[in-house]
Every structure is written in C-alpha cells, then in structure tokens.
Amino acid sequence: MKNIDTKAILLAAAVAGVALANTAAPAAAADSEKCYGVAVAGKNDCATATSSCAGTSKVDAQKDAFIAVPAGLCEKLAGGSLESSAS
Structure with missing residues (x-):
C-alpha cells in the first residue's frame, strides 16, 4: 500500500509543477525588456x-542583436542598451 501512496504523491507533485510552470511564463515575459549589445554569439x-x-548572431555583443532580460537590468550590464545601435 505504501508504494501506491508514494506513486500517487509523486504524480500529483509532477502535475502541480507543470501547471505552475505554465502559468508563470507569461508573467515573466511581461516584466522583461529587449537588451541590445550583450548577447553572446x-x-x-x-x-x-x-x-x-534567433540564435544566429555571429559575434559577441553584436549591436543589433538582443536578448530578453528582466526589466531594469539591461542598462546595468556592460554594453547594454534598450535601443539597437547598429549602423
């Protein structure tokens, strides 16, 4: 009996984890901003x-390539800019 209870608890925890992961993603996207000039090649x-x-920039810190970062972080990063400065 104990083995069945353990499986049920693990299954419930896995389902809850998936449900929470799916609801947290949109909130994170809303609190992010495009940060230019800091992406790794x-x-x-x-x-x-x-x-x-996506994923095809050729050099580190390419001025027109961005990554999404939490709002307020970009300008604290070395080389980070909220606007593309590519010529």
Whole structure:
C-alpha cells in the first residue's frame, strides 16, 4: 500500500509543477525588456539586420542583436542598451 501512496504523491507533485510552470511564463515575459549589445554569439533572441533568426548572431555583443532580460537590468550590464545601435 505504501508504494501506491508514494506513486500517487509523486504524480500529483509532477502535475502541480507543470501547471505552475505554465502559468508563470507569461508573467515573466511581461516584466522583461529587449537588451541590445550583450548577447553572446549564437544566443540572440530574434533576427537582426545581418541574421535571419534567433540564435544566429555571429559575434559577441553584436549591436543589433538582443536578448530578453528582466526589466531594469539591461542598462546595468556592460554594453547594454534598450535601443539597437547598429549602423
């Protein structure tokens, strides 16, 4: 009997974890901002003038490549800017 109870508890915990993970994501996205000039090569979040999709920036700190960061953090990062400064 104890084995069945343990499985039921683990299953309930897993379901609760998935439910919480799904509800937390939109709140996090609303509290973020685009931060240009700090993305590592290949880790940008969206297309740039010189790359066609996310994850395709060619150099570190590319001025037109951004990553989403928590609101208020970007300008505290070295090289971080809220606006693209690509020429």
